[in-house]
Amino acid sequence: MATNGSIRRKGKDAPTFLQPPRTSSHGTQTPESSPVDTMPAQLSPQLPDVATMEKTSTPALLRKKSSPMMPPFMVSAPGKVIVYGEHAVVHGKAAIAAAIALRSYLHVSFLSKSNRTVKLRFPDIQMEHTWNIDDLPWDSFSQSGKKKYYYDLVTSLDPDLLAAIQPCIDEVSPKAPESIRKIHHASACSFLYLFLSLASRKTPPCVYTLRSTIPIGAGLGSSASISVCLSAAMLMQIRALSGPHQDQPPQECELNIERINRWAFVGEMCIHGNPSGVDNTVSSGGKAVLFQRRDYDKPPLVIPLHSFPELPLLLVNTRQSRSTATEVAKVANLLNVHPELTENILNAIGLVTESAHKLLTSPGFDPTSHASLKYLGELVTINHGLLVSLGVSHPKLERIREIIDHTGIGWTKLTGAGGGGCAITILKPQPPALMNGHANGTHHHDSSSDESDASSEIDCSASIISNGTKLKYKILDSLEVKLENEGFEKFETTLAGDGVGILWPAVLHNVNEEEGGEEIDQEKFLKAEGVEGIERLVGVASTRRKHDREVREGWKFWRPWEVPER
Ligand SMILES: Nc1ncnc2c1ncn2[C@@H]1O[C@H](COP(=O)(O)OP(=O)(O)O)[C@@H](O)[C@H]1O
Ligand SMILES: C[C@@](O)(CCOP(=O)(O)O)CC(=O)O
Numbered sequence: 001m002a003t004n005g006s007i008r009r010k011g012k013d014a015p016t017f018l019q020p021p022r023t024s025s026h027g028t029q030t031p032e033s034s035p036v037d038t039m040p041a042q043l044s045p046q047l048p049d050v051a052t053m054e055k056t057s058t059p060a061l062l063r064k065k066s067s068p069m070m071p072p073f074m075v076s077a078p079g080k081v082i083v084y085g086e087h088a089v090v091h092g093k094a095a096i097a098a099a100i101a102l103r104s105y106l107h108v109s110f111l112s113k114s115n116r117t118v119k120l121r122f123p124d125i126q127m128e129h130t131w132n133i134d135d136l137p138w139d140s141f142s143q144s145g146k147k148k149y150y151y152d153l154v155t156s157l158d159p160d161l162l163a164a165i166q167p168c169i170d171e172v173s174p175k176a177p178e179s180i181r182k183i184h185h186a187s188a189c190s191f192l193y194l195f196l197s198l199a200s201r202k203t204p205p206c207v208y209t210l211r212s213t214i215p216i217g218a219g220l221g222s223s224a225s226i227s228v229c230l231s232a233a234m235l236m237q238i239r240a241l242s243g244p245h246q247d248q249p250p251q252e253c254e255l256n257i258e259r260i261n262r263w264a265f266v267g268e269m270c271i272h273g274n275p276s277g278v279d280n281t282v283s284s285g286g287k288a289v290l291f292q293r294r295d296y297d298k299p300p301l302v303i304p305l306h307s308f309p310e311l312p313l314l315l316v317n318t319r320q321s322r323s324t325a326t327e328v329a330k331v332a333n334l335l336n337v338h339p340e341l342t343e344n345i346l347n348a349i350g351l352v353t354e355s356a357h358k359l360l361t362s363p364g365f366d367p368t369s370h371a372s373l374k375y376l377g378e379l380v381t382i383n384h385g386l387l388v389s390l391g392v393s394h395p396k397l398e399r400i401r402e403i404i405d406h407t408g409i410g411w412t413k414l415t416g417a418g419g420g421g422c423a424i425t426i427l428k429p430q431p432p433a434l435m436n437g438h439a440n441g442t443h444h445h446d447s448s449s450d451e452s453d454a455s456s457e458i459d460c461s462a463s464i465i466s467n468g469t470k471l472k473y474k475i476l477d478s479l480e481v482k483l484e485n486e487g488f489e490k491f492e493t494t495l496a497g498d499g500v501g502i503l504w505p506a507v508l509h510n511v512n513e514e515e516g517g518e519e520i521d522q523e524k525f526l527k528a529e530g531v532e533g534i535e536r537l538v539g540v541a542s543t544r545r546k547h548d549r550e551v552r553e554g555w556k557f558w559r560p561w562e563v564p565e566r
Pocket of ligand 2: 082085087089090218219220328415416417418421
């Protein structure tokens, strides 16, 4: 995986992509069958059987045959957090960002050919808009010198193409207040630029319905995750992707991720102007990356960290809006006034990232060891202290840290720009209260007891573990009440999970279920209530709960870090 022209850029096109990928009814693409050939019975439109029709039809009825519509499908992509190194990264140091389990989900359904429209349904931002496909500025995008292909690397937006789509953007929500219109126009711009670049006038009419469990504008990469979804969906539609399937070679997984990432970066540029490319890279590839930008005229260095462990993570949103630019300017100002001191703090943050990177990439690294987790946790605490010294925390972030520190449940830091936004807590493997002999999770945590963590857990009997788990949930529940009472929003999520995922066709199978599977249609998707409803209906998270009765099959991911099954 590489980002927008940075390291490990692949060749222009690989032979595997010259053949359109094909799909089986379970979403695994194989060379033998096309999506339409293998459309599950429950998804195929109610068309008469062709053979019967040919025998019984009178010549007058033998008009142009309809071809079956493509089945609806879904894509999903995660948000991200910066685990180590924010702000220092602006000054040339490395940082580490990881995917989180909060995700955007995009449902694509198809209309009959006679309906020459493309529609966006983005209820999270109360946006809905339909364009006539024939009214879109296809000519501008297909002019020689302007035309881009799915395998191209696009590192800047073309002002002429932006100007060409502007009238189509201006049609969107003309009566909405300026602040809302800005949000709608950013999403519409991202969609139209990608659609006009990747699709064609002949693209089947379709509806893109998007819902996300990622808070918008809280530094969690919501915009990158929707750009990844749009890019992946359109590349799927033009059959420029292969897989994902279980024994796909890692290089091929990376090539698909890279292709999606490149176009997601274009979508991000439409929303952000000048993004670093990190958010879309993490969202496309999942897991975590180390990134560093020494020279602003060059793309950042981005190194995938496939060894980053999938850790449980507590994410708390202050609901305090903040501006990344303001927080970055605060640090620049501090550098002016106290150059040496500030340099030292930024260097120390750089060392935090380096230290984490060294551990994560050391040959003997054991992601399940408590000692490793403790080491990574301590780095989280140190990183937060250094960010406080830079003046980019906020009383609300400090309040969250204080409340969580009192439970002793994990290691907490602000994430992203600070000045509001979110805090993250890497959870300890066992509730500290249990290990310290307390049954009440709200006592003041004694950090010196950490030394005994590993040894006491090795002795845990099954019943203690299950009591510990119950206690952990009890602490988390009471923590949730406390945080919510103070106006904060808590999410329990996971760090370093999968990147972009595909559900083709949009049917989920639950284990033990009879035949068929649950078809996800547009209306069902729109009706799902809140984060929980979305996750219950289409969530990808349960694909990993192998021993749970709720195991769900359908979502597929490119996982270059997994050894293909024999
Ligand atoms: N769920 C969503 N539906 C539609 N558009 C979205 C959604 N989430 C994010 N966006 C787009 O991304 C923009 C948010 O980007 P930004 O303010 O940078 O937040 P973040 O830090 O979460 O990426 C929104 O203005 C909107 O255009
Ligand atoms: C403060 C900074 O290091 C991270 C900002 O992250 P976010 O905007 O909160 O996602 C700025 C940057 O890297 O561009």
